[in-house]
Amino acid sequence: MKKNFWYLMALLVFLVFFTRPAFAGSQSPESFAENKQWHKLLHYPLAAAKPGYITSDSFYLSANGRRDPLAELTATIKAFYREKKTANPGEKHARCRFPARFKLITRHVDLSPFGQLPAVNCQDYQNWRQQVDIHSLSVVFASGYMGNPASMYGHLFLKLNRSSTRKSDLLNTSLNYGAIVPEQENPVVYVLRGIFGGYDAGYSDQQFYRHHHNYGDVELRDMWEYKLNLSADDVDLIAAHIWEVLGNKFDYYFIDENCAFHIAKLLELVLTEPLIANSSLWVIPSAVAKGLEQANYQDKALLENITFIPSRESVLHDYYRQLTPKQKAIAGELINDGFNFANKGYRQLAVKEQKTILETLFQYQNVIKQKQADAGVVKANTRKLMRERLKLPPGRAIAQGKNSGKKAPHLGMKPSKYSLGVADIDSSKQYLTAGFRMTYFDDLSSSVARNPYANLEMLDFEFISDEKKTRLLRLDLLDLDALHTPGVPWRGETPYAWSVRAGYEAFNNACLDCGIYFVEGDIGKSYRFGENSLAYGMLGGKVFAGHRDDVTVTGKLGLLTSLGGKAKMKLELQQAARLNLSQSYRHRFYGEINYQFAPDWEVRFLLTSSAATLIGLKMNYYWGF
Amino acid sequence: MNKTILSALMVGTLAAGAAMPAAAASDNKKSLNAWQDCGIGAIIFPANGTAAAISNIIWDLGTTAVTSNASSQNSCSGEKAKTAMFIQATMPVLEQEVAIGEGEYVTAMLELRGCEAASHSAIINAVREDFAEKENDSAQALYETLEQRVETSFSASCASV
Numbered sequence: 001m002k003k004n005f006w007y008l009m010a011l012l013v014f015l016v017f018f019t020r021p022a023f024a025g026s027q028s029p030e031s032f033a034e035n036k037q038w039h040k041l042l043h044y045p046l047a048a049a050k051p052g053y054i055t056s057d058s059f060y061l062s063a064n065g066r067r068d069p070l071a072e073l074t075a076t077i078k079a080f081y082r083e084k085k086t087a088n089p090g091e092k093h094a095r096c097r098f099p100a101r102f103k104l105i106t107r108h109v110d111l112s113p114f115g116q117l118p119a120v121n122c123q124d125y126q127n128w129r130q131q132v133d134i135h136s137l138s139v140v141f142a143s144g145y146m147g148n149p150a151s152m153y154g155h156l157f158l159k160l161n162r163s164s165t166r167k168s169d170l171l172n173t174s175l176n177y178g179a180i181v182p183e184q185e186n187p188v189v190y191v192l193r194g195i196f197g198g199y200d201a202g203y204s205d206q207q208f209y210r211h212h213h214n215y216g217d218v219e220l221r222d223m224w225e226y227k228l229n230l231s232a233d234d235v236d237l238i239a240a241h242i243w244e245v246l247g248n249k250f251d252y253y254f255i256d257e258n259c260a261f262h263i264a265k266l267l268e269l270v271l272t273e274p275l276i277a278n279s280s281l282w283v284i285p286s287a288v289a290k291g292l293e294q295a296n297y298q299d300k301a302l303l304e305n306i307t308f309i310p311s312r313e314s315v316l317h318d319y320y321r322q323l324t325p326k327q328k329a330i331a332g333e334l335i336n337d338g339f340n341f342a343n344k345g346y347r348q349l350a351v352k353e354q355k356t357i358l359e360t361l362f363q364y365q366n367v368i369k370q371k372q373a374d375a376g377v378v379k380a381n382t383r384k385l386m387r388e389r390l391k392l393p394p395g396r397a398i399a400q401g402k403n404s405g406k407k408a409p410h411l412g413m414k415p416s417k418y419s420l421g422v423a424d425i426d427s428s429k430q431y432l433t434a435g436f437r438m439t440y441f442d443d444l445s446s447s448v449a450r451n452p453y454a455n456l457e458m459l460d461f462e463f464i465s466d467e468k469k470t471r472l473l474r475l476d477l478l479d480l481d482a483l484h485t486p487g488v489p490w491r492g493e494t495p496y497a498w499s500v501r502a503g504y505e506a507f508n509n510a511c512l513d514c515g516i517y518f519v520e521g522d523i524g525k526s527y528r529f530g531e532n533s534l535a536y537g538m539l540g541g542k543v544f545a546g547h548r549d550d551v552t553v554t555g556k557l558g559l560l561t562s563l564g565g566k567a568k569m570k571l572e573l574q575q576a577a578r579l580n581l582s583q584s585y586r587h588r589f590y591g592e593i594n595y596q597f598a599p600d601w602e603v604r605f606l607l608t609s610s611a612a613t614l615i616g617l618k619m620n621y622y623w624g625f
Numbered sequence: 626m627n628k629t630i631l632s633a634l635m636v637g638t639l640a641a642g643a644a645m646p647a648a649a650a651s652d653n654k655k656s657l658n659a660w661q662d663c664g665i666g667a668i669i670f671p672a673n674g675t676a677a678a679i680s681n682i683i684w685d686l687g688t689t690a691v692t693s694n695a696s697s698q699n700s701c702s703g704e705k706a707k708t709a710m711f712i713q714a715t716m717p718v719l720e721q722e723v724a725i726g727e728g729e730y731v732t733a734m735l736e737l738r739g740c741e742a743a744s745h746s747a748i749i750n751a752v753r754e755d756f757a758e759k760e761n762d763s764a765q766a767l768y769e770t771l772e773q774r775v776e777t778s779f780s781a782s783c784a785s786v
Binding site: 167168169170171207209210213217312355359362366369382383385386387389390391393394395396 | 711714715717718720721724725726727728729730732733736737742746749750753756757762
């Protein structure tokens with residue numbers, strides 16, 4: 001007992017004398033208040049006139065703390081020296097609430113004039129650190145999800161990795177940033193408040209399995225993990241700062257102050273150069289991925305490695321490719337026969353082959369569960385599969401194969417575009433054209449790191465000019481299409497092709513001043529043939545107002561094909577008629593050929609016929625913040 | 626004053642020396658049924674297995690973000706409750722890995738339950754046998770099968786909570 005007492009006393013002496021802050025800092029508070037890292041800890045925008053991004057009053061200890069770094073520093077130091085009030089045992093001491101501030105202030109600021117710091121026990125923080133056990137950081141990019149407009153650009157979150165001696169990656173902690181949206185939110189309000197503001201947002205910590213399951217298993221989105229090469233000290237600083245920001249609120253703006261922006265800001269705490277340009281007017285996740293890939297950290301690359309995390313759908317396609325024709329045929333019979341495992345062909349297979357088929361069918365069930373409405377049938381069939389698999393010996397029979405050529409998001413084309421060109425109408429009038437697109441890709445541009453038969457463009461302007469006048473030829477507020485997404489093996493069907501477009505355009509080529517505002521939507525089917533070709537047909541409608549007001553039904557036939565590695569062509573014929581079919585409009589023909597001659601450069605030839613024929617040639621330059 | 630500081634340091638030191646889950650677990654009643662006592666089935670997640678995803682599909686991702694692990698630690702934060710929540714949240718995929726007898730979700734489940742890596746294979750084989758006999762293959766049934774096996778055959782290899 002006595003021996004234990006002296007051990008304990010020795011430990012206490014050690015704690016008191018050696019674990020207290022060394023007060024190694026030499027800067028005055030006034031000097032440190034201008035430190036960039038201090039500003040980053042306070043989430044100040046670079047524009048000094050703007051207040052800090054965090055809107056929770058409790059985050060700033062000074063009344064002026066959201067704008068005044070010195071006032072906040074002074075208030076923070078004062079709070080660090082405050083004795084904890086015994087009357088409020090539940091109240092956390094400032095040192096426990098702000099461990100990253102404490103770390104930086106004690107490192108940089110000369111605290112000797114303030115005397116000795118009181119002893120503080122930050123048990124909650126220590127518990128959290130012990131639980132989360134952060135040794136390294138990764139940024140995870142969840143690929144775009146066409147099921148939700150807000151998810152089409154993809155999503156970023158942080159993964160806080162435990163030491164490598166711990167086994168399961170799924171039990172690492174992940175840090176997410178997102179808007180706080182009421183349940184059953186009106187979709188229109190959701191979009192408007194998302195874009196123009198009105199939602200609070202914040203960081204949340206959850207174990208990685210929730211995101212892994214949600215994105216990969218439910219939304220069927222591939223993920224890419226960008227593991228970062230940060231020092232232990234900087235990982236510790238970010239971990240401490242994560243504790244500081246958890247539970248605090250921000251304003252949410254989908255265009256710029258979104259997940260990608262605030263995940264980048266968190267990492268920039270330990271970087272000398274920003275991941276995204278300070279002048280960014282919009283921030284998309286792939287831009288941050290590019291920033292990670294290009295960033296330097298302490299004279300070496302910030303990025304350590306990139307890991308592909310396939311969705312269930314990617315796993316299904318991977319497994320399907322590994323099946324022999326006979327195994328594919330038997331699996332098809334099992335599906336068509338309601339998973340009746342008395343199937344003769346199946347019964348005659350060796351156990352390993354049976355296991356291979358069952359494991360592939362599990363993936364099949366996972367995918368159609370997300371795509372097929374009849375959950376009861378899926379569940380019943382999965383149950384049969386389960387029963388059959390439990391009869392066979394344990395152990396995986398099929399290995400996850402190589403990534404089937406999918407490219408990481410940072411390799412994709414830059415999202416914004418300038419264009420400049422010339423146009424001729426009916427061989428009688430020549431024009432100059434100029435364009436600007438905010439984001440993201442169109443179905444003629446490079447297919448790297450995206451669905452090759454999809455279009456996702458927002459704020460796409462094109463102006464046309466002659467010697468007298470410059471006019472807006474076209475403005476697409478939104479131009480989305482998904483002409484083809486891969487079908488599920490064995491189902492022999494492809495998802496619907498669809499498109500949605502809204503904006504302003506010249507009514508036809510014969511009258512460039514006859515503008516209409518429009519909304520249109522189409523749905524149909526597509527057919528892939530050859531290696532890189534797609535034909536499609538769609539029916540839809542268009543509502544427009546301006547030079548003419550009308551509601552029309554439309555039909556479209558199109559072809560999208562690759563003309564070699566760098567060139568693509570799109571042809572489309574469109575016919576419209578009044579909704580009551582009392583009048584047909586002239587048909588429209590559209591043809592465009594694109595050739596990418598450098599990573600950020602394209603040249604395009606365009607021919608459209610709509611009352612008059614417009615022939616154009618233009619150069620596109622792609623860029624990003 | 627000094628005595629107060631020393632006492633606080635002592636308490637803090639001793640508390641820091643103990644693993645947090647174990648500390649939380651020691652407060653739990655031995656008879657804790659995580660499924661019922663922690664409201665796993667009904668409150669934390671609705672009945673269907675994909676509910677974990679639903680709240681996340683917002684402004685990519687707008688979770689109900691500010692409610693975090695950091696603010697939700699309570700008596701149901703022990704291994705049993707965490708395992709139960711894991712099973713409920715990932716069941717559609719987890720049960721397939723159980724049937725196969727291995728996989729990343731199975732590994733995570735057993736690590737979460739506090740079972741040594743060397744015992745994972747034996748535990749999941751035993752669970753497979755029991756699970757094959759069960760008529761009910763819900764998330765709760767898997768949880769109870771696992772708990773029963775851990776308590777009866779693998780208590781030495783897993784955390785006792």
